[in-house]
Amino acid sequence: MMGHGIDDGAFSGLARKARRRLPRLFADYIDGGAHGEHTLHRNRAAFARWGVMPRGLRDVSSIDLTTSCFGRAWRLPFFLAPVGFAGMFHADGEPGAANEAARRSVGMGVSTFSIHAMETVAASGADLMAQIYVMRDRGITRDMLARARACGMSGIIVTIDTAITPVRERDVRNGFRHLSRPTAAQMVGLLKRPLWLTDTVRRGRNTVGNIDRYTTARGVMAQARDVAAQIDPTLDWDDLAWLRDAWNGALVVKGIMHPDDALRAAEHGADGIIVSNHGGRQMDPAPGTLDVLPAIADVIGGRLDIVVDGGIRRGGDVVTALALGASAVSLGRPWAWGLAAYGARGVGAALADLERELRDVMALAGLCDIAALRRAGRTALWPLPS
Numbered sequence: 001m002m003g004h005g006i007d008d009g010a011f012s013g014l015a016r017k018a019r020r021r022l023p024r025l026f027a028d029y030i031d032g033g034a035h036g037e038h039t040l041h042r043n044r045a046a047f048a049r050w051g052v053m054p055r056g057l058r059d060v061s062s063i064d065l066t067t068s069c070f071g072r073a074w075r076l077p078f079f080l081a082p083v084g085f086a087g088m089f090h091a092d093g094e095p096g097a098a099n100e101a102a103r104r105s106v107g108m109g110v111s112t113f114s115i116h117a118m119e120t121v122a123a124s125g126a127d128l129m130a131q132i133y134v135m136r137d138r139g140i141t142r143d144m145l146a147r148a149r150a151c152g153m154s155g156i157i158v159t160i161d162t163a164i165t166p167v168r169e170r171d172v173r174n175g176f177r178h179l180s181r182p183t184a185a186q187m188v189g190l191l192k193r194p195l196w197l198t199d200t201v202r203r204g205r206n207t208v209g210n211i212d213r214y215t216t217a218r219g220v221m222a223q224a225r226d227v228a229a230q231i232d233p234t235l236d237w238d239d240l241a242w243l244r245d246a247w248n249g250a251l252v253v254k255g256i257m258h259p260d261d262a263l264r265a266a267e268h269g270a271d272g273i274i275v276s277n278h279g280g281r282q283m284d285p286a287p288g289t290l291d292v293l294p295a296i297a298d299v300i301g302g303r304l305d306i307v308v309d310g311g312i313r314r315g316g317d318v319v320t321a322l323a324l325g326a327s328a329v330s331l332g333r334p335w336a337w338g339l340a341a342y343g344a345r346g347v348g349a350a351l352a353d354l355e356r357e358l359r360d361v362m363a364l365a366g367l368c369d370i371a372a373l374r375r376a377g378r379t380a381l382w383p384l385p386s
């Protein structure tokens, strides 16, 4: 069964396994979106409007997927999106995912709400960026920047689409935010997943390791609630200018959907943007990310690297996104499912499955490397009748 009536593409097997292994409330936390989940659906639907054109008689005996993005070199045009609480999905946690990112030479964002502290994740040697939510107390933000610098993060990702957390009906139904004192029904739900439970108890972590120093609350959910309440809803462009001053490494703004905001991010000295609607978890109804990507690529005009996320589930989706102006794609749920299903090995499987499909589509499109794909742009695609 699909978790949200959406085709999970190349990750269907991992997603199915994740849903079987996780307690319902965690599976729903990963799968779900805000309000009517229209944005969640639109992210996928947007890809169905494009075909990739088959081309023949070009030598495609060797396909090179090496990518340069945000000033870094990756072997593949993939980035593991920051995902909160991933360490609750499997004991391998964020360090396990980072090890896979390092092994396969792709970038990764470490969520503010990482169960393992960014310092621990950094030990993987992966090319990591710290995802930052700016807190009302700028002292916390300054401390996070200092930690990111000290542990060798290659940049920061400032997420700007979370001024508030909207209703996510599945989380409300499951009492996700109130798990610190589980109800009888929640206990039964957890006990129904013995593999997950023994894994979590064995690991014995009940803390959001990346931010627990900023709260006196105890337990994952209470800490997350406390720190989430400190995210600053007054954040504005002046604060981005402040961040630009406070951080001298790469600065990427995540959660851009409007071309004007893309332009402003560039004017404020951002080194890159992530076109994202938070995987349909924030604004509902928003357009799909692929729907807005071409207009954003137009205003940016090649000045910054653009990464896009939201519903990327097939190799063809990657080709479509790059043809429409992205330098790379970012994946949220796919690696969360992989981790929940099989630990670090599952994250590796998610990346390998997408790579295999990407190689297929590139070869059949007669495109040997990422530069050729980006040069071809829309001519590699065919708009489909809706």
Ligand SMILES: Cc1cc2nc3c(=O)[nH]c(=O)nc-3n(C[C@H](O)[C@H](O)[C@H](O)COP(=O)(O)O)c2cc1C
Pocket (backbone or CB within 6 Å): 029, 030, 031, 043, 081, 082, 083, 084, 111, 112, 113, 131, 159, 254, 276, 277, 278, 279, 280, 281, 309, 310, 311, 312, 330, 331, 332, 333, 334, 336
């Ligand atoms: C379970 C979950 C937790 C997330 N936590 C964060 C977070 O802490 N910070 C952040 O910037 N984005 C977060 N996101 C959004 C992702 O970084 C990314 O934008 C989104 O998942 C991409 O869409 P996709 O899941 O369809 O690939 C989260 C997404 C999911 C699914």
